[in-house]
Amino acid sequence: MADTTIGSGQAQARPGLFLRNATGLVKAWSTFDAFVYSFWSVNLITLGLYGMSYAYGFPDGQLLVGIIGTGILVTFLVITYAGLVSVMPRTGGDYAWQSRILGGGIGFVLSITGWWFTLWLWTPIYANILVAQFINPLAYTLGWTGAATFFGTHGGVFVSCLIVLAFVSLVVTLGMESYARIQKVCFWIGLVGLAVVCGLLLFSSQQDFQNAFNREATSLFNAPAGAYQATIAAASAGGFAGHDLGFFAAGPTLLLLPILAFYLLWPNWGATLYGEVRGAKDIRKPFWSMFWGLWVTIGLVLLVLLLMAKTMSWQFYNSANAAYWNSVFLVQGAPAPPVSIWPYPVMFAAWLVPNHLFQALLIAVMGLWFFGWAGTLFLSSTRVIFAAAFDRVLPSWAASISAKRRVPYGSLALMIGPSLVISAIWAFQPTFQTIFLDATAVIAVTYLGTVIAAIILPWRRKDLYDASPAARYKIANIPLITITGLISAAYLIYMLWEWSFNIAYGTAFSLSLSSPVYFAAMYLLAVAIYVVARIVRKRQGIDLARIHHEIPVE
Numbered sequence: 001m002a003d004t005t006i007g008s009g010q011a012q013a014r015p016g017l018f019l020r021n022a023t024g025l026v027k028a029w030s031t032f033d034a035f036v037y038s039f040w041s042v043n044l045i046t047l048g049l050y051g052m053s054y055a056y057g058f059p060d061g062q063l064l065v066g067i068i069g070t071g072i073l074v075t076f077l078v079i080t081y082a083g084l085v086s087v088m089p090r091t092g093g094d095y096a097w098q099s100r101i102l103g104g105g106i107g108f109v110l111s112i113t114g115w116w117f118t119l120w121l122w123t124p125i126y127a128n129i130l131v132a133q134f135i136n137p138l139a140y141t142l143g144w145t146g147a148a149t150f151f152g153t154h155g156g157v158f159v160s161c162l163i164v165l166a167f168v169s170l171v172v173t174l175g176m177e178s179y180a181r182i183q184k185v186c187f188w189i190g191l192v193g194l195a196v197v198c199g200l201l202l203f204s205s206q207q208d209f210q211n212a213f214n215r216e217a218t219s220l221f222n223a224p225a226g227a228y229q230a231t232i233a234a235a236s237a238g239g240f241a242g243h244d245l246g247f248f249a250a251g252p253t254l255l256l257l258p259i260l261a262f263y264l265l266w267p268n269w270g271a272t273l274y275g276e277v278r279g280a281k282d283i284r285k286p287f288w289s290m291f292w293g294l295w296v297t298i299g300l301v302l303l304v305l306l307l308m309a310k311t312m313s314w315q316f317y318n319s320a321n322a323a324y325w326n327s328v329f330l331v332q333g334a335p336a337p338p339v340s341i342w343p344y345p346v347m348f349a350a351w352l353v354p355n356h357l358f359q360a361l362l363i364a365v366m367g368l369w370f371f372g373w374a375g376t377l378f379l380s381s382t383r384v385i386f387a388a389a390f391d392r393v394l395p396s397w398a399a400s401i402s403a404k405r406r407v408p409y410g411s412l413a414l415m416i417g418p419s420l421v422i423s424a425i426w427a428f429q430p431t432f433q434t435i436f437l438d439a440t441a442v443i444a445v446t447y448l449g450t451v452i453a454a455i456i457l458p459w460r461r462k463d464l465y466d467a468s469p470a471a472r473y474k475i476a477n478i479p480l481i482t483i484t485g486l487i488s489a490a491y492l493i494y495m496l497w498e499w500s501f502n503i504a505y506g507t508a509f510s511l512s513l514s515s516p517v518y519f520a521a522m523y524l525l526a527v528a529i530y531v532v533a534r535i536v537r538k539r540q541g542i543d544l545a546r547i548h549h550e551i552p553v554e
Contacts, residue, residue, distance in 0.1 A: 265444065
């Protein structure tokens with residue numbers, strides 16, 4: 001039987017404060033479900049390996065120290081968000097907190113731009129990772145080079161975006177309980193696959209790896225003999241000169257933090273969902289779910305990097321990344337690497353077993369790290385859109401949910417439709433891709449708005465703060481949420497400064513203004529939507545300022 005829907009309640013003779021008496025969403029997740037979602041959000045494989053492949057650009061930085069340092073700094077962000085969840089465990093997360101502390105206009109503009117408009121751009125990014133870590137390695141391993149070639153064309157890029165959109169839309173429409181089961185299945189099987197990868201690296205020598213790499217690079221990619229050394233030589237010809245793993249320099253290591261934020265900044269990605277997590281008002285539960293999501297990932301990252309350094313060699317790992325990206329960015333004097341696709345460490349580890357069926361199976365199993373993570377593309381964003389519609393800022397249909405699975409399908413449609421358009425432009429107009437450069441920075445701006453709200457929360461909304469578990473935690477009589485908020489704000493401002501003005505990241509304003517101009521237009525669009533909503537709702541006798549002072553019932 002098809003789902004019936006819970007609509008807007010427009011039959012009321014006089015509009016109530018909120019769209020209806022309660023959101024209609026249910027607390028379908030346990031703390032463990034929230035942990036798994038946080039773990040996927042800082043995904044070691046999909047985001048971690050991909051993001052760290054750019055670290056070669058900072059060869060004087062100490063990657064292991066940078067990862068631990070980032071983890072410590074992000075932990076302050078986790079504490080801040082856990083405090084906010086315990087004060088207001090409501091659907092919408094950043095939007096709910098910003099609008100109730102900073103004001104409805106500021107909260108709407110910051111959160112809607114960060115969580116709605118910006119996440120349209122992440123669809124092609126997810127699709128690119130799907131191709132790099134699943135489709136291409138699997139296609140070459142099985143000898144389907146035609147399929148790999150197709151996904152390098154404009155049409156193939158668009159098809160990869162459609163695959164991501166179809167899968168994400170399916171798992172989100174199944175509802176929170178079903179999605180929790182899917183992500184847990186991917187979690188446990190994915191960990192088994194990771195254990196196999198680590199075992200292969202642990203029990204093999206550097207000579208074993210060199211022999212395997214040379215064999216498979218020739219077999220699968222028609223590379224000349226000696227592909228291992230040729231990869232190192234290609235990186236060197238492009239200007240790369242790295243250090244041993246033990247090398248340390250403080251300044252360059254600090255510059256790694258904005259690179260590592262690509263995957264380690266998101267343990268609080270599920271904060272918009274805590275209205276649907278049981279026990280969220282207990283500050284310990286949201287804290288531990290985000291904390292362990294972050295630090296279990298960091299532990300696994302350090303283990304994998306050390307094993308790769310042991311078996312592949314640290315020089316080869318960084319050289320493979322440098323050789324590939326130098327060829328992509330057309331660095332002068334940089335030859336094409338022997339392995340033409342993105343240097344996926346999982347594929348390289350699988351080569352230690354000289355059997356293509358085994359290799360393909362391992363790549364497929366590790367693909368569950370992508371499919372368990374993919375739902376993060378829309379799941380969190382739909383709750384921000386839903387919350388804004390429930391507050392009557394957006395049209396009422398955007399807050400409609402299916403009665404059976406409690407899926408906010410109106411909000412989901414507002415993610416899918418524009419993402420289709422953005423994906424088509426990305427695929428067929430590659431020059432458009434420069435606007436994606438600030439896609440991470442704009443979400444960091446949203447986080448910055450939230451931590452500023454947290455800093456002033458104990459005084460701005462003393463009524464809410466004093467009634468929450470967060471009020472018990474103080475240092476020298478200063479609210480802990482204020483202290484951790486200040487540290488988090490400094491961390492975010494540092495990264496925003498580096499992304500904006502340091503040309504080493506490729507995002508500096510001096511290199512291109514297309515991305516800042518695009519996102520400035522998105523902020524203006526959010527302002528326009530809010531202004532129109534204020535005018536329309538005022539004519540209907542609805543005071544948005546009053547709504548944004550109250551807390552909705554879940």
